[in-house]
Amino acid sequence: MIDLSRFGATAFQDLAAALATAHFGAGVRPMGSGRDGGRDFVCESSITWKTPGLAGEQTSTGYSVFQVKHKDRPGATHADNVAWLWGQVRDELRDWSERPDRRRIPDTLIFVTNIALTPFPGSGGFDTITLKIDSYVQKVADRIKDAGDNEELKEIYTARAARLRSIKSIHFWDLYQIDALVAAHADVRWANNAFLTAGDVLSAIPALLNVVPESELEKALRSHARTTLVTGGRIYFDEAGGVADGGMPVHKVMVDLPVQVPADDGGGMRRTSVLRHVLGRSERVLKPKVSRLQKPRHLIITGQPGNGKTTLSKMIVQAHRAAFLRGSVALSDEQVAVIEETDQALRDLGVAPPTYPRWPVQINLAEFAQDEAVDLNATLIRRIARDVSAKSDAGEIAPNLLARWRTRWPWLLVLDGFDEVVDTTLRKRIVEQVSEFANDCEAEDADVLIVLTTRPLGFTEDIGDGLFERIELADLKPSTALKYGEKVTSVRLANGPDRRDLVIRRLKEAAADEAFENLLRTPLQVLILSIIVEQTGELSPDRFSLFDRYFQTIMTREKGKFGGFSALIRDHSGLIEEIHQQIGLTLQVRTERGETTRSLVTPAELQDAAWTVLERAGFKPAGRDRQLLEDIKNAATHRLVLLAPHGNDGYGFDVRSLQEYMAGQYLASAGDTAFADRLKMSAHNPHWRNTWLFAAGKAFAQPTRHLQQIVVETIEHIDEDAPERLGALFPVGPGLALDVLNDGMARARPIWLERLIAQALRLLATSTSADLPALAASLVKLASYNDHTRTLVADGMRALLDTDEGGVGVRAVQRIWIRACDEQKAPAHVRGLSQVKPSTTPASPDVLETPASVRPEPTLTTDQKHLFAVALHTVETEGTPSLRPLTEALKDETTARALETGLRPHLKRKPSTRRRIEAEVLPPILRTPIGPALMNDQT
Numbered sequence: 001m002i003d004l005s006r007f008g009a010t011a012f013q014d015l016a017a018a019l020a021t022a023h024f025g026a027g028v029r030p031m032g033s034g035r036d037g038g039r040d041f042v043c044e045s046s047i048t049w050k051t052p053g054l055a056g057e058q059t060s061t062g063y064s065v066f067q068v069k070h071k072d073r074p075g076a077t078h079a080d081n082v083a084w085l086w087g088q089v090r091d092e093l094r095d096w097s098e099r100p101d102r103r104r105i106p107d108t109l110i111f112v113t114n115i116a117l118t119p120f121p122g123s124g125g126f127d128t129i130t131l132k133i134d135s136y137v138q139k140v141a142d143r144i145k146d147a148g149d150n151e152e153l154k155e156i157y158t159a160r161a162a163r164l165r166s167i168k169s170i171h172f173w174d175l176y177q178i179d180a181l182v183a184a185h186a187d188v189r190w191a192n193n194a195f196l197t198a199g200d201v202l203s204a205i206p207a208l209l210n211v212v213p214e215s216e217l218e219k220a221l222r223s224h225a226r227t228t229l230v231t232g233g234r235i236y237f238d239e240a241g242g243v244a245d246g247g248m249p250v251h252k253v254m255v256d257l258p259v260q261v262p263a264d265d266g267g268g269m270r271r272t273s274v275l276r277h278v279l280g281r282s283e284r285v286l287k288p289k290v291s292r293l294q295k296p297r298h299l300i301i302t303g304q305p306g307n308g309k310t311t312l313s314k315m316i317v318q319a320h321r322a323a324f325l326r327g328s329v330a331l332s333d334e335q336v337a338v339i340e341e342t343d344q345a346l347r348d349l350g351v352a353p354p355t356y357p358r359w360p361v362q363i364n365l366a367e368f369a370q371d372e373a374v375d376l377n378a379t380l381i382r383r384i385a386r387d388v389s390a391k392s393d394a395g396e397i398a399p400n401l402l403a404r405w406r407t408r409w410p411w412l413l414v415l416d417g418f419d420e421v422v423d424t425t426l427r428k429r430i431v432e433q434v435s436e437f438a439n440d441c442e443a444e445d446a447d448v449l450i451v452l453t454t455r456p457l458g459f460t461e462d463i464g465d466g467l468f469e470r471i472e473l474a475d476l477k478p479s480t481a482l483k484y485g486e487k488v489t490s491v492r493l494a495n496g497p498d499r500r501d502l503v504i505r506r507l508k509e510a511a512a513d514e515a516f517e518n519l520l521r522t523p524l525q526v527l528i529l530s531i532i533v534e535q536t537g538e539l540s541p542d543r544f545s546l547f548d549r550y551f552q553t554i555m556t557r558e559k560g561k562f563g564g565f566s567a568l569i570r571d572h573s574g575l576i577e578e579i580h581q582q583i584g585l586t587l588q589v590r591t592e593r594g595e596t597t598r599s600l601v602t603p604a605e606l607q608d609a610a611w612t613v614l615e616r617a618g619f620k621p622a623g624r625d626r627q628l629l630e631d632i633k634n635a636a637t638h639r640l641v642l643l644a645p646h647g648n649d650g651y652g653f654d655v656r657s658l659q660e661y662m663a664g665q666y667l668a669s670a671g672d673t674a675f676a677d678r679l680k681m682s683a684h685n686p687h688w689r690n691t692w693l694f695a696a697g698k699a700f701a702q703p704t705r706h707l708q709q710i711v712v713e714t715i716e717h718i719d720e721d722a723p724e725r726l727g728a729l730f731p732v733g734p735g736l737a738l739d740v741l742n743d744g745m746a747r748a749r750p751i752w753l754e755r756l757i758a759q760a761l762r763l764l765a766t767s768t769s770a771d772l773p774a775l776a777a778s779l780v781k782l783a784s785y786n787d788h789t790r791t792l793v794a795d796g797m798r799a800l801l802d803t804d805e806g807g808v809g810v811r812a813v814q815r816i817w818i819r820a821c822d823e824q825k826a827p828a829h830v831r832g833l834s835q836v837k838p839s840t841t842p843a844s845p846d847v848l849e850t851p852a853s854v855r856p857e858p859t860l861t862t863d864q865k866h867l868f869a870v871a872l873h874t875v876e877t878e879g880t881p882s883l884r885p886l887t888e889a890l891k892d893e894t895t896a897r898a899l900e901t902g903l904r905p906h907l908k909r910k911p912s913t914r915r916r917i918e919a920e921v922l923p924p925i926l927r928t929p930i931g932p933a934l935m936n937d938q939t
Contacts, residue, residue: 002179004114006323006355008283009070014292015188016068016112017041018285019178022185023049028066030292038095038102040068040112052176054119054126060169062107067092069113072352081115082125086132088113089170093136096167097160105166116175126172137164188290224388225324225359229335232362233318233342235311236654248491249338251345254315255484255523257308258474259301260773271823274301274473275351278316278451282412283356287447296469298438298449302456303473305657305690306524309453312473313362313416316451318342319353320360320412358412358449359405361387365452366420369430369594380413380437381406403440410447413437419455420656422687423594424924431461438464457735458686458926460919472774481520482511488523489530499534506533515541518744524657542745544697547661551577555641565635572628575613576641579632581669582609583643584662587652589931592687599659600650606636606643657690664694667934668707675699675707679714681930684725684732688930692736693743700745712752715740715759723896725925729903730918732926734762742778747785754792757782761796764809768915776813776820783830794833801838805908810836858897867895872902875913883920890925 007015017030020041027045043064050057069088075081089111096102096109117125141161147153173181182189234247259274278301284293291297303309322339325331331339343353361384368383385399415434421427434452441448452463456472476484485507493500507530510516518541519525525543528550532539535553540546555577559570569576586609587599601609610632611621619625636643636651642658643651653659667678679695682688699707715736719727737759746752760778767775783793797813800806817834820826860868871889874880890896907914 002175002182004175004178006357007070007114008352008355009068009072010280010283011285011356012070012114013040013068014285014290016066016173016178017292018188018290019181019185020066022188023181038067038092038099039065041066042106049177050180051171051173052119052180058171060108060110060171062168063104064108064110065106066110066112069111071113071115074115078116078118078125082117082128085111085113085115085117085125086129089129089133090136093133093164097140097163105163107166107168109167109170110173111170112173112178114175114178117172125174129172130170133170137161140164224391225321226331226335227391228362229318229321229325229338233314233321233338235314248488249341250311250314250318251338251342252491253484253487254311254345254349255476255480255487256349256351257303257312257523258477258480260472260474262469262471270819271474273349273351274312274471275315275319275346275349277471279319279346279351279354282316282320282354282358282449285356285447286410286449287445288442289445296464296467298464298468299451300459300463300468300470301451301453301473302459302470303453304475304522305455305660306522306655307473308523309455309473310416311523313414313451313453317360317362317412317414319346320358323354324357324359326357356410358410358447360412360414362414362416363387364417365415365430366417369421369423369426378433380433384413406441406446406448407444411449413448413450415450415452417454418452419459420591420599422592422927424927426594427461427923431463435464435467438467442467457689458923460923462919474774474777475521476523476526478511478517478520481523481526482507484523485511485526485530488527489534492530493534503530503534510539518542518742518747519546524655540701541747542697542701543743544661544664544694544745545701547658547694548698548701551580551642551661558641565631565638565640568631568635569641572632575617576632577665578613578617578669579610579640580642580662581666582613583651584653584659584664585666585931585934587659588663588688588691589929589935592685592927592929592931599656600646600652602650603633603636606651607633660690661694663691665698667691667695668698672706672710676710676714678934679711680718681933683714683718683736684722684727684926685928685930686926689736689739693739696740697743697745700749705751708746708749708752711740712755716755723893723900724890725922726890726896726900726903726917728900729907730914730922731762731766734759734766738763738775738778741782750788753789757789757792758796761793761800762806764797764800764813765803765805766914767809768911772809772812773816773820776816777824779813780817780820780824780826780830783833784824784826787829790830790833794836797833797836798839801836807838857901858894860894860898864892864895864898867892868898868902871895871899872906875903875917876906883917886917887921887924890921 004012017028017040020043021028021030024043024045024047027047028041028043030041031039043060043066044062046059046061047064048057048059069085071081071084075084092109092111096105117129119126121127140157143157144154144161147157233250235250235253236247254275256273256275258271259277261270261272261277263270278299281293281297281299284297285291286293286297288295288297301309301312303312319342322342325335326339326343346353363380363383368378368380371378371383379399381403382399385397385402388402389397418427418430421430434450438448438450440446441450450468452468486504489500489503489507493503507526510529510533511520516539519529519539525546528546529539532546532549532553535557536549538549540549555569555573559566559573583601583606586601586605591599607629610629614621614625614629619628621629632640637645639645640651642653642662644654645651653662667682668675670678675695679692682692696711699711715733718733718736719731721727737756740746741753741756741760746756760782763771763775779793783790797810800810814834814836818831821831821834867885867889871886874883874885886899889899
C-alpha cells in the first residue's frame with residue numbers, strides 16, 4: 001500500500017488531478033487555484049474505472065465533478081475516518097443544494113480522499129456513507145412537507161431537493177483506489193516525488209551515470225543536510241554581551257511576516273503571511289509538464305532593510321531540511337530535537353510543516369558574485385556542488401551528478417541577498433545565471449522551486465522571462481512585532497528571567513504608544529529596541545535615533561566593564577565612533593565598486609582607518625601615539641563596540657544596516673556645504689539610499705533647522721538638473737520624500753511635512769501597478785497621523801485628479817484604498833479619501849511641472865540632432881531589441897536635455913516603455929559609483 005503521509009492537501013489534490021488525467025485522458029480539466037465553485041477538476045466525457053473491492057466497473061457519463069478531501073492525519077480507527085469523510089460529504093451536498101454560485105449541477109460527483117473505505121456489505125465504509133447520503137437526500141425532500149402553507153419556504157425546499165436529485169450518482173476514490181491508479185501509472189509516481197524515498201533516487205543515479213557509488217552519494221547528501229540542519233539554522237546578531245557566539249536558532253525567533261502577493265482574481269495585491277505562502281507553494285508539484293500551477297512558479301521576495309529577509313530564507317530552508325531528514329535513523333539527539341522544534345514552531349505559527357520532501361539548498365548571492373568575479377566558469381550548479389562537497393565527508397560531488405539528480409528529486413533553491421550584489425556587470429551575470437538555471441529546470445521538467453530575496457529599491461531586473469512572481473514583505477503589525485520582541489528577548493535573556501520580563505513589559509509599553517509605531521516596523525528594529533529598553537528604557541520615535549541609541553547603549557556597556565579595553569573606550573569614545581564611521585563608509589564604497597561583497601576589512605585596512613582618524617584628530621600614530629594605535633587594533637581582535645572579528649577574514653558589522661548607519665553618520669559629519677553636496681551626490685543611487693536616510697535622520701534628530709532645510713530642499717530640487725538620468729521623467733525626489741516620511745523622522749516637524757507630502761504624492765504620476773499597494777499603505781498611514789496630514793493628503797490627491805498622469809494614479813490608489821485602510825485599521829475619516837473628487841477649480845499649473853519640464857528646448861548641433869533622432873526612433877519603434885542608442889544619447893548633456901522633452905509624449909502613450917527604460921537604461925546610470933568622491937571629501 002502506498003504511503004500518502006508526505007502529501008499535504010495541495011500536493012494530494014495535484015496527485016489526484018494527475019491520476020485522473022493519466023487514466024481518462026485530456027478530457028479531465030483541473031480548475032486551478034482560487035475559488036472553484038466546489039470543483040477541483042471536471043470531466044465532460046464518459047469515463048469508466050474499476051474500484052478495488054467492488055464488483056464490476058463504475059461509469060460516469062455527462063458532466064462529472066471531482067472533489068478532493070484530504071485528511072491531514074487519518075484517525076486510528078476506520079469509524080473515525082468514515083465519520084470525518086461523511087462530514088465533508090454532507091457539507092458539500094448542502095452547498096450543492098443551497099449555494100447559488102454553484103450554478104451547474106454535476107451528473108456525477110466523485111469524492112477523492114486519502115482515507116481507506118472498506119467494501120464490507122452493510123457495515124463497510126462505502127455502504128455506510130452511501131446510506132447516509134440517501135438519508136440526507138430524503139431529509140431534504142421531506143422538508144417540502146414541513147413547509148406547510150408557507151409557499152416561499154416550499155419553493156426554496158423544492159429547488160434544493162431538485163438540485164440534489166440532479167446528481168445522478170456519487171462515487172468515491174479512496175486510498176485503495178489511489179493505490180491502484182498509482183500502480184497503473186508509473187509516470188505519475190515518478191512525477192510526484194513525495195512517493196519516493198531518498199533511496200529510490202540515490203540508488204537510481206549511479207545506474208544512470210555510472211559515476212558515484214550509492215553509499216558515497218547518499219553519505220554526501222545526507223551529511224550535507226545534517227550538518228547544515230544545526231549550523232545553517234542560526235541567525236547571528238552579536239551585539240556585545242548580548243547573544244552567544246553560537247547565534248540564535250532561527251525557529252525560536254521566527255514570526256510569520258506579512259506579505260503582499262498577487263490577488264487570486266488578478267486584480268492588484270492581497271495580504272497574507274510569507275511562510276504560509278512560500279511553504280504552500282513548496283507543497284505543490286512544480287514539474288512544468290504536470291503542475292496545476294501555471295507560471296510564474298518561482299518567487300522573488302522583496303523587503304526593506306532589516307525586514308527579516310535572511311532570517312526568512314533560513315527558516316524556509318530549515319523547514320525543508322527538517323522534512324528531508326524526518327524519519328531518518330542516522331541522526332543525533334540534537335538533530336532530532338531541531339527537527340521536532342522546527343516542526344512545532346511552524347505549527348505554533350499556524351503553518352503546516354512541509355510534507356513534500358524537497359532537497360533544500362541556500363546560496364548567498366553576494367558570496368557567489370564575489371567568486372564569479374574571479375571565476376568566469378562559475379555557475380549555480382557548480383556552486384551548489386562545491387558547497388555540498390565542502391560540508392560532507394564523501395569527497396567531491398560532480399556538478400553533472402547534481403544536475404541529473406535535479407531531474408529526479410524535488411529541490412528548493414533559496415538565493416539570498418541579490419541587493420548586496422551592487423556592481424552592474426556582476427548583477428547582470430547573476431541574473432543570467434539564475435535565468436539559465438530556471439530555464440534549465442523548465443526544459444528538463446524538473447520539480448524545483450527557486451526563492452530569491454532582495455531589497456526593492458533598485459530592483460528592476462526581469463529574471464527568467466516571466467518565471468518569477470514578485471511578492472513584497474510588508475511592515476510588521478504591532479502585535480506581530482511584539483511577538484517577535486518577546487521571542488528574541490526570551491532567547492537573549494534565557495538565563496535572566498527578571499530582566500527578560502522587564503524588557504518584555506517595556507516592549508509592550510512601546511507597542512501601545514502610537515509615537516513609537518515606526519520603531520516596530522521590522523524585526524531588526526524590534527531587536528535593537530529590546531536591547532535599548534533593557535539598558536536604558538529611553539526611546540526616540542525615529543530610526544536614526546533608534547540606531548544611535550543602540551550604539552551609545554553598547555558603548556556605555558563597554559565603558560562600564562572592568563578591565564579589558566574599557567579604559568580605551570572610555571577615554572577615546574569619540575575616536576572609536578569616528579573609526580566606526582570611517583569603516584562604515586569604506587565598506588559601503590568597496591561593495592559599491594564590487595571589490596568585495598562580504599563587507600569586511602582586513603587588519604591592515606582597519607589600521608589604515610584608525611591611522612586616518614587619529615591623524616585627523618591631531619594624534620601622531622607613527623610616533624608618540626603608536627601605542628594608542630596598537631591598543632585599538634588589539635581591541636578589534638576581540639570586539640570594538642559594533643566592529644566584530646570574523647575569523648581570519650577580517651572585521652565588519654554583524655548587520656548591513658549598522659554599516660549603513662555608520663556610513664550615514666560619516667555623510668552627516670561635515671559642514672553645511674559639504675553635507676548638502678554629499679546628499680545631492682548620493683541621493684539617486686540605490687546602493688546609498690539607506691545610508692542617505694540615516695544621514696538625513698541625523699539632521700532631523702537634532703535641533704538643526706538649517707540642516708533639515710538642506711534635506712528637504714535636496715529632495716525638492718534633486719531632479720531639476722539631472723538630464724543624464726532623465727530626472728524630469730524618472731524623478732527620484734518623490735521616492736526620497738516618501739522614504740523620509742515612512743522613516744518617521746519628520747513626523748514631529750510640521751514645518752516640513754507639507755512640503756514632503758507634496759513631493760511624495762508625485763509618485764502617483766509614475767508608479768507602476770506593483771508599487772501601488774505599498775504607496776497606498778504609506779499614504780493611509782500619513783493620513784492617519786492627524787487631521788492636518790489627512791487634509792494634506794486629500795488636497796494633494798484632489799489636485800492630482802485634475803491632471804492626466806496624476807489622475808490615473810490617484811484613481812488606481814483609490815480602488816485599493818479601503819483594503820489598505822482595513823489592514824491598518826484606519827479611522828473612518830481616512831477611509832473617506834477613497835471618495836476624493838477633483839477640485840472644482842482648475843489645478844495649479846505647476847502640480848506636476850518641474851523646471852526641466854518647462855525649460856526652453858536646447859539648440860542642437862547636427863551630430864546632436866542625429867543622436868536625438870536615433871534615440872527617439874529607437875524608443876518609439878515597437879519591439880526594438882535594444883535601447884542602447886538612448887543610453888549613448890544620454891551621455892551628451894544637451895541631447896539628454898532635449899530627450900527629457902521629446903520622450904514625454906511617448907511615455908504617456910506607452911507606459912510599457914517607461915518600465916523598459918527603468919529596467920534597461922537607468923540602472924547603470926543610477927548605480928554609477930560615487931564612493932570615491934565621498935572618500936576624497938574630507939571636509
